[in-house]
Amino acid sequence: MVNESYSFERYLNVRTAFGPHFSPDGKKLSFLTNITGVAEVWSVPLERQISAPLWPEQLTFRGERVSSAVYSPHADVLLVSGDIGGNERAQLFLLQADGSRLTPLTSHLEAMHIFGGWSPDGQSITYSSNERDARYFDVYELDIAGGEPRLLLQQDGTNYSSGYSPDGSQVLVSRWISNTQSQFFLVERESGRVRTLTPDVSSGERGALYQAASWSADREGLYLLSNRDRQFHSLAYLDLTLLELQYLREDAWDVELLTLARDGKTLAMTLNEDGYSTLEIFDVSHGWEQRQPLLVPTLPRGVIAEMAWSEDGTQLALVYATADEAADIWIWNLQTGTINRATQSSRGGIPRSAFVSPTLVRYPTFDGREIPAFLYLPGDQQQQVPVIINVHGGPEGQSRPLFDPVTQYFVSQGYAVLAPNVRGSTGYGYEYQSLDDVRLRMDSVADLQHAALWLRESGIAASDRIVVMGGSYGGFMVLSAITNYPDLWAAAVDIVGIANFVTFLENTGPWRRKLRESEYGSLEQDRDFLEKISPIRLVENITAPLFVIHGANDPRVPVGEAEQIVAALRQRQVPVEYLRFEDEGHGLIKRSNRLQAYPAIARFLQQYLIPASETTPTAR
Template sequence: MVKEAYSFERYLNVRTAFGPHFSPDGKKLSFLTNITGVAEVWSVPLNLQAATPLWPDQLTFRGERVSSAVYAPHADVLLVSGDIGGNERAQLFLLEADGSRLTALTSNLEVMHIFGDWSPDGQYITYSSNERDARYFDVYEMEVATGERRLLLQHDGTNYVHGYSPDGSQIQVSRWLSNTRSQILLVERATGAVRALTPEPDADVRGVVYQAAAWSADGQGLYLLSNCDRQFHSLAYLDLSTLDLHYLGEDRWDVELLEVTKDGTRLAMSVNEDGYSTLTLFDIAQGWEQRQPLLTPTLPRGVVYELTWSEDGSRLALSYTTADDALDVWVWDLEAGAITRATQSSRGGIPQSSFVNPSLVHYPTFDGREIPAFLYLPAEQQQQLPVIINVHGGPEGQSRPVFDPVTQYFVSQGYAVLVPNVRGSTGYGYEYQSLDDVRLRMDSVADLQHAALWLSQSSIADSKRIIVMGGSYGGFMVLSAITTYPDLWAAAVDIVGIANFVTFLENTGPWRRKLRESEYGSLENDREFLEQISPIRSVDKITAPLFVVHGANDPRVPVGEAEQIVSALRQRQVPVEYLRFEDEGHGLIKRSNRLIAYPAIARFLEQQLASHA
């Protein structure tokens, strides 16, 4: 191994900044950063003429994760959302913009509250909540000054509330029927009358999503993203009088982000091209046909995570990262034609030149398909290496070329890291995304087998030192890989993974179960198959030493999944180490816990690979 230049602690001390939102007067920008070890709300003055970002102020001191902070349209206050211990049961708070007071607006700690929007006059907020029945999300409106609320939409389904209409008379809602099917509704604020703007997708046909809807300047239609009748999510216009949907382009990749200014005159969108983001801006004040392209900032190849416009539409804030630089907030001033880094997250004292950018590669798998992946190689040696195959969660997620301190640390230690987008991943069209649905589940695991074979055959990997690691669904992939292809792996790391599909579906948050059945299958129809492919059923085949990490408060993959696999391996005297964190949920959020878990994983892998040297 290469001698350590920087400790794992230094890599884990690289900070991130995200979640930007402009104050109504445009003079300040709120954002979230984990400088203190967990995401809190901060604010920074916007002086775009300054050579370096101004020093920000910390506004919240909860010591628990904040997930969003959004300014009111006409007042110096923010609506803040945050949970406790990673349990995802978010509560809503009102925060004075100077940080002087944080007031709870909700108090049922067993219920999820998902913020929607501020009303145009700033007197009300909307949110979705599952307080009536844990399985379903209804829509509520609250008068902020009094705390009085009323039920706007009750429905036995998953209803997420979004923006008000420009005149405040209607509220936009997305209804998710599964993780791959949704529709858009309008709710009359005065009467509660519901109008479906898009049809309910047929469960027997394919996944169809309508999302990210924003009002046009004349109020006669909505710009939105959809994959109806096509492979990729594309920009479309929905005429509200006829409900005709008209696509505005033929995209070869997913349009993944869409933001329109409050007056409907400017549109920003980001396209996911093979994992990298491409940002474009348009003046659409006279409609799409008369659109005028706007100057777009030049940035290194990376990934845009969020877009948000200032109140007057003159500036655009984006959360942006590259594989060799931290996630930060940037502000594009359209009038000045200049982009400024509004935050400057610490790189842990590590020179940026020490970080590695990946290569985009494609490797062959069992059915002749080429699987896209990002390959990170150390500079010193690029053959016969120990290799970590890091599998994303989802399943319908996508690995992107973003900064990951864990990957960067292992590469600095002489490992190669391969981050594949096996079948079932998003970003490559609906057909590719659906190739692992239900009875096809194990085909995606076979893609991992072929990743290991390709690494060995290409001489990148020492075939005796290949490790598989992943979190959430990626944790299932890890456990499935070491049970299905046990001879390929020197060691494995399972973070909040699924060991038993039956107990997972029985115990996952009730609001999630129905949404996941189109992807995983149901206990009613597919129980025998789910039992058959569950790693716990083949635990006797595991020979690779395993490291397991889980949070006790995980509502998605309950901690019992970890307990099952750890107990089974200990009974069989297979080497297994287990870290359980009582104050974490689905993944490790708090830096104090990350500083325990990841160095322990590194030591574990070092010990296991030593026997294969």
């Protein structure tokens, strides 16, 4: 093992900045950062950014997570969304841009409120809420000057407002059928008339996902992303008169982010190429056929997680990160052709040279496929080392080369970390994403088995020191791996994972059950299969010591999932440690809780993986 240079606390002190939004005059930028231990709203002036970022000002002091903050198009106020204790029941607030007043706009504390957008005149907002029935999301409009919300669309489904039309007469609505299928609708504000824009998946065609729609400059159509009739999400144009969808490009990867300036004249998009982002910007003021490519900033290979235009379309904010640099916000000025850093998040006093970038690898699995993965290796020894296989959640997710303090800490301690994108991951096409659906579920777990076998055979891993760790669906993968392939693992870490698919589907938030059943299977049709593959049914196979973390307020994977597996292992006297956090939900958000949980995980792994002769000195 290498000598420890920095404690886990130092790594967890690395900060991030995200959620950018420009003030109406383009002179300030609001953003979210966890400097205080939980995400709050901050603001930074953009003048004189060329020399150095100016010091930001904190605007909210909730002590609870803020999930978004969006400026009004005309006034110095922001619409803020935030929950309590990680319960995801977000409420909406109006924030004065100087931070002097935070006024609640919603009062149904047991309901979720999802912001859709400001009206063009800045007088109203639209949002979605499940206050009528916890299973369904309807669309509402609220005059921010006062009054009661007005119901725009009631429907027994999952309806999310995607903002107003440029003239403010209509609201664009996205209806989610599952996590991989959706439709677009337009709702007239005055009459309530609903116009369907994209096909109903019940018509017999393969389900498609439509997202990221923005109006064209002539307001006659929508630019959007879709994977209808194709493997990858592609840039398309929807004619609002004919309702004809035309694909504009043929890319071999997903177009991941798409955003147009408010006037529809400038389009920015990113491609997800094997986990890395490629940015392209076009002048589309005269339509796509007469588009003009614009200069884009030169950045090291990394990931662009968010984009936002200024009101006048001259500035583009990018949330950008690499594996060895945490997410910060950069501003690309189209007029000057310059890029400047708007935020400078702390590295916890750790030099960037101490962080490690991964290598993109592919390992063989049981059916001859090659599974993509990011491999982080410690600098001093790269053979016969302890390895953590870190499994992403979702399963509609993807491990990306993004900065992760947990990964960086363990690599600094001599562990290798493998972040695989097993079948079912997004980013590699519709077919690959569908390879773990319902009855194919255990094939993805077999991909984990073959990850461990590859690590052994390649000589990277010490064969008796391989750990599997994951959160949410990744937590299910952990529990499934140690029950189905018990001889491979020296230890395991389950964070907010699923132990029992039956109780998970029975107890998950009612708004989520239908969306998840197309992926996992339904209790009505697949109960026997779901019971069969649930880790709790195979608990007698577990021999690896297990560390379990869960939040008491988790609405997605209820805390009972953790307590089932913990109780079963304690009864069998298998080593298990359990941390339950009363003020957390689906994952650990608060810094104080992370400072308790992750060093505990490190001590747990050291106990079971690292001989006493290899322990490291006290960290700085």
